[in-house]
Amino acid sequence: MREGEKRGTVGKESANPYFENQKYPEHTLCPRCGLVYRHGRWQVDSAPAPGSPQKNHCPACRREIERYPGGLVYLRGGYLMKHHQEILNIARNQASSAAAARPLQRIMWIEEGEDEVEIATTNGHLALRIGRAIESACKGDLTSKHAAGDQLVRVYWNREG
Numbered sequence: 001m002r003e004g005e006k007r008g009t010v011g012k013e014s015a016n017p018y019f020e021n022q023k024y025p026e027h028t029l030c031p032r033c034g035l036v037y038r039h040g041r042w043q044v045d046s047a048p049a050p051g052s053p054q055k056n057h058c059p060a061c062r063r064e065i066e067r068y069p070g071g072l073v074y075l076r077g078g079y080l081m082k083h084h085q086e087i088l089n090i091a092r093n094q095a096s097s098a099a100a101a102r103p104l105q106r107i108m109w110i111e112e113g114e115d116e117v118e119i120a121t122t123n124g125h126l127a128l129r130i131g132r133a134i135e136s137a138c139k140g141d142l143t144s145k146h147a148a149g150d151q152l153v154r155v156y157w158n159r160e161g
């Protein structure tokens, strides 16, 4: 373990000074995904406010535009190769159910390499949630790394055989 690096932060949601904690004027509209900043948080807008709102990209869209993930999940091992679709479905299902309550938690990309799958998320908490769901359904080993001062949470899941 390198200095300044913490392991085992699973379950702890970290503050994010770069994007998510920024304050916006009330009724700011994200022109990319349609979320509205209201009562201090970004949410799905069911009743648009009258007048033309301010426009600004929400933190999740900013991360997507800048390709700057808040979480990275690395999946490895022989079990992954055999249960590939099933495991990716677990990840996607976790993302959809997270997004219902927390619309800023999204999968940014899924990159499928030779013997590894990388899933980038807008939020470290979602990365942990995906890792835990895969571990709970498929067993295997789950570890996470969250370097101090770094907002990026890395989650590693591995199962051989």
Ligand SMILES: [Zn+2]
Binding pocket: 030, 031, 032, 033, 034, 035, 057, 058, 059, 060, 061, 062
């Ligand atoms: Zn947006």
